[in-house]
Amino acid sequence: MDTIKEKILLSYDIRGLYPKDINADVAWRLGYYLTPLLIKEGILPKRRLKIIIGRDTRKSGLILLKNLIQGLMQNNVEVFDAGIITTPFLYFLIKNYHFDLGIIITGSHLNENYTGFKIYTNELQAITGEQLKKYLNHFNQPVTIGLIKGKQLRKNFIREYADFLLNQSEIRKYLRNIQNKNILVCCPKSTQLILEKIKKELKIKMQFVHRPIPKRLLNKRKNDFMVQFDADGDRIYIIQRNGEVILGDVLGAFFIELLKNKKPKKVILDCRCGCFLEDLAKKYKFEVVYSKAGHSFFKEAMKKN
Template sequence: MPAPPEIFKAYDVRGLHTEQIDGDVAHAIGRGFARVIADLAGKPTSELRLGLGRDMRLEAPDFARRYREGMVAEGAHVLDAGQVGTEMLYFLVGSRELDGGLMCTASHNPKAYTGAKLVKQGAIALSGDAGIGELRDLVVGDQLGDAPGGGSSEEVDLFAEFQEAALRFIEPSNVKPLKVVVDGGNGMAGPMVGPILDRLGLDLVETYWTPDGTFPDHEPNPLLPENREFIMRKVVETGADLGIAWDGDADRCFFIDDTGRFVDGDFLTAILAEHLLAKKPGSDVLYDARASRAVADTVSAAGGTAHVNRVGHAFFKTRMRDEGAIFGGEVSGHYYFHDFYNADSGTIPALLVLEKLSVEGKRMSELLEPYRSRYFISGEINSEVADGPAKMAELEQEYGSRPGATVTKVDGVSVDFDDWHFNVRPSNTEPLLRLTLESLVSEQDMEARRDEVLGVIRA
């Protein structure tokens, strides 16, 4: 079947298996990926060393085989890590200094989806701005021609090496025997993170911990409230100190405090930044344009320097590599670490939070109280609009001209006042504007300002 152009997204390849991506399309993507990486690396495909991993989806073994065959057909040597979490593919590319890597995954999407996450040397993600567009043109435009052949592959086992690398981010003896509910969403967290947590002497309540591509219990997307209701209840029922839930390919983790309340990504970024700055004082930290001022305030108070950044892992990883920030956090649950090849991880944040709770002797709700009582955030709210750029210009004119306003355009349009601010940015794939707003006055003030700005957006 021909590859439909819409499967090539802003940061990855994603589509319905069989209907949009079949084995032949996967083979073509494998070939095209090798070509794109060869161009980026400035070397022939016959000299490439590429990594490959796959998640637990039912079609993943077959699709990964076809990706591998495509890369080998172009002459590349493929290191196949088998069934792993996505960050283990990043670890493979970074630790072996490979030219790139392909992870066969549809991340947090429902079971009908398949796809690939793609990185170049240094585990830096390809994006629509750099690499994925070229891949789309090769595959959709049927520009691949005959394959030169001559490649090869080998299987590699990363688990022991990865576990040791992750544990180096903490002092394992610091971690107390906390009671922790873990929800793997029948994804890759169980086999990837489970053995590490088992070594820490925790009282683990394991749920949906076995990989199962049918997702019999709930979709592996903890950002959706309906998918985290279970773990929120379970934390309260079991009297646990903490709950941790992962998405399908386990490169993102989400936290539930001891009262059963979801922990917002802004506040988790601030907590992680504070803990890391205690280990490496004076360092730089990145945070995304949607985030609460809690992040910048916490980083500054901890002696670091905070830098606002464009949303998207390609932009975070590249800037961290170029400027040396020790950590970057996104509201969506992506957390990046300089000492982990600037890659995002769902393992390292879990370890750091467990260490911080243990060292400080506080409950998660206690760590969060100073944030929740001062920073009142709306979360991200989507609105369908006919003309996104025109609406953002209208918002900039309406609010940017008010006394005390500061307008920035790191990502979309941000307007800041002394006691409140908002960011509005377009979706990469849909006719949507995404609003995040924060008040430093009260929950009621946030809600009133949120409704006012939404009124302009939706007028």
């Protein structure tokens, strides 16, 4: 059985080439050893655990999912297979259905040859590759495959997640402004499955493509704008009709304007943000909280504030 290599244990998550660095054996080992180690560390409770697992649309995802679940079920756990999901979808599932642990198999924004694992506790604390390095020898010790102790269930949560997004975003207030727009969405199937539900509910004009469209061709389409997502749905780009990308600071300003009358009035910025975004936040009396760049640092700052 292949072992887990130190180089795939990164600062934020676990990531590497498939099948050179991450394959079925690695997924099985991770599943087999992960929960006992996290229980020993006091990160997970000492009881039968509820774990939610999903994957992005990469072809490698299915075999990795199968072996990860098989490894997990050597322990006394209850595993829910949510199928094809996004990372924000995983956050929703963990918090709303009170799972002890959530795992998504994804290579994030990297190309198709990469894959990996993002792992989160019930408090959405990331279990990073860096944290797991000290257990590398433990992960790679000889294993004995025994009787299955766990339980596996499958459930599609897309309808529940789509309803959550519709209600939390209050997008129906702005329907008059968007129903006459032609929206092009470049995204993987995981994101499309969610947006199809929203499209149907709101009766908006939305087309889907799965590969980025070159700027010269985008100009010829009759779309008002394009929205582009990465493979696990936690990165977004807005592209104008002329092919120009709207800067992240401009999107940040849009959200500050949108939330200026909401409470609590706090906004988290990192060192990459322009001064005008900070000035706009202070203009509307937001408390500005500064964070290191990176989603795990942002989530920590959100929890603290």
